[in-house]
Amino acid sequence: MSTYDVAVIGSGPGGYVAAIRCAQLGMKTAIIEKYNTLGGTCLNVGCIPSKALLDSSHHYDDAVKHFEAHGIELSGDIKMNLEKMIARKDAVVKQTCDGITFLMDKNKIDVYTGVGSFKDATHITITGESTTEIEAKNTIIATGSKPSSFPFIKLDKERVITSTEALKLKEIPKHLVVIGGGVIGLELGQVYKRLGSDVTVIEYMDRIVPGMDKAVSKELQKVLKKQKMKFLTSHKVTNVETIGNEVVINYEDKKGQPQEIKTDYCLVSVGRRPYTDGLGLENAGVKVNERGMVETNDHLQTNVSNIYAIGDVVKGAMLAHKAEEEGVFVAETLAGQKPHINYNLIPGVVYTWPEVAAVGKTEEQLKEEGIAYKAGSFPMRALGRSRASMDLDGFVKVLADKNTDEILGVHMVGARAADMIAEAVVAMEYRASAEDISRMSHAHPTFTEAIKEAALAATDNRALHM
Incomplete structure (x- = not known):
């Protein structure tokens, strides 16, 4: 042995x-x-x-x-x-x-x-x-x-699938219904939307990626809707049944009224x-x-x-x-x-396009915990780099302690947000203030200039390019 x-x-x-x-x-x-x-x-x-x-x-x-x-x-x-x-x-x-x-x-x-x-x-x-x-x-x-599921859903892994099967489909769905508006569902939903599928996301909560900052959820949903993805938030799925090559999904709408939607593929993405x-x-x-x-x-x-x-x-x-x-x-x-x-400083990322990334506290958490804070935001469309690449959607938001100016959270939607969030993690690991970031030189033109501008906005509302 x-x-x-x-x-x-x-x-x-x-x-x-x-x-x-x-x-x-x-x-x-x-x-x-x-x-x-x-x-x-x-x-x-x-x-x-x-x-x-x-x-x-x-x-x-x-x-x-x-x-x-x-x-x-x-x-x-x-x-x-x-x-x-x-x-x-x-x-x-x-x-x-x-x-x-x-x-x-x-x-x-x-x-x-x-x-x-x-x-x-x-x-x-x-x-x-x-x-x-x-x-x-x-x-x-x-x-x-x-992958998790619900007791009333039978995962046949052919028409009613998890993320595992969604990675190896033999055909592009005509209509893909995604149950769950979290990270995995949105990412794979966007893949098939780009390839030609109609995509409908059904989410039980009142917004997608509900664990993230509310402003981020709102912005991402707005952008994905512009890309023709459909969203049914505050909707509760009650039954999923496969009949031949068709999946019938029953759900309750915001008013609790029973509704039905039919599709050729259903991706169940309700967590793990x-x-x-x-x-x-x-x-x-x-x-x-x-x-x-x-x-x-x-x-x-x-x-x-x-x-x-x-x-x-x-x-x-x-x-x-x-x-x-x-x-x-x-x-x-x-x-x-x-x-x-420091678990507070482990970033979260959604790899849709635009990408979403966040670290630290959300604005909702700070309010719930009674922490006095200030916020500064800067739109990506105000950047020269964004105009050059045609990536205009999104923003960066910096949350800082109202009294000490220490950065408490950074939330962003935009091109290369997944890479940019590391700057915020480094800053927060060393307990930097919003002013610290605002006084650092950021190469021009880059997407990371939005972080500096948001930090400036959080520091006496003095963003330079807005």
Whole structure:
């Protein structure tokens, strides 16, 4: 039987990063993955493939709608080859997953393929093509999450689908109904809208991406409506039924009146649930809460002292980069170091176009917590860079403490917002004030000038270009 200092169950961003950091710190490390490829949901059926399709569909959309304005004239009809687009996505996924395999080899991490299940707190049985047992002084649970659904929805994975199936459709839906106005639904909805589908989003809450700043939700919905996506907010889905090649969706409108919509494809995107199936947590005595999440303390340690858990399987935002931070945190904790994570400073991103990004408190949270604040906003259309690239939608909003001027939150909708948000994270990590950002030189012309201008607007309302 092989013995390890650390065994990691799950090879997504949290798991493989935890394994690498443990190995870097001199621990003999094993990683266990039930699928034949490493990388977990993010690399195989999540972040990476969805961004590949978003980029491909964006290029197609630009060619159809915007190239002529740039003086690019294409002769003949512009054709879209879905099969080739999916194949490119698959190639990107393979290259990325192969990269993780390389990193495991480079760091001398033993990889086991199969379902890892606790025999007890220090022994793990791995069931794959054969059955193996290993011993681990410490174990990190990093098994991630799976798409959620409702009890009355039967996911046939052909017409009523999750994000996994939406990444590999054989045809472009004539009409795609998306149940859930969160990040995943909006991103995949925009992909198929660009490719020619009619897209309708049904959201139970009164706005899309309801966890984000209200101004951001409002702006994103306005922009996506301009792109001809349809939204039914404050609507409650009551039944979904597949009849032949048609999906019938029943819902209640804002007034509680029953309504019906028919479509050829329905994407169920109502969140994700922690995935602990087959782990044998009961054999090790590990506790989970009523929502199925593994319970941990501030050190991400479970009630069993040598077992830790990270990523989507524990509380907090289900984000790949949050899982990575937690993976490093646990590895360094095991090595006797004293790492830290400021969960308030983990950014959230929606990769639609325009992109949405945010970090820190929303305006609604500040009001609820009774924190005196000031706000400054700046529209992207006022930037020279935005006019040059024809990316005019969106804004940047900076929220700062009314008394100290410390930045409390930054929220943005616009081109390259996913990349720009890092500036706000750095500033807030070092507890910068709005005036600090307003006095930093930003290259011209760039999209990041909007951050400086919003900071100026929050500092005595003195934006220069508005």
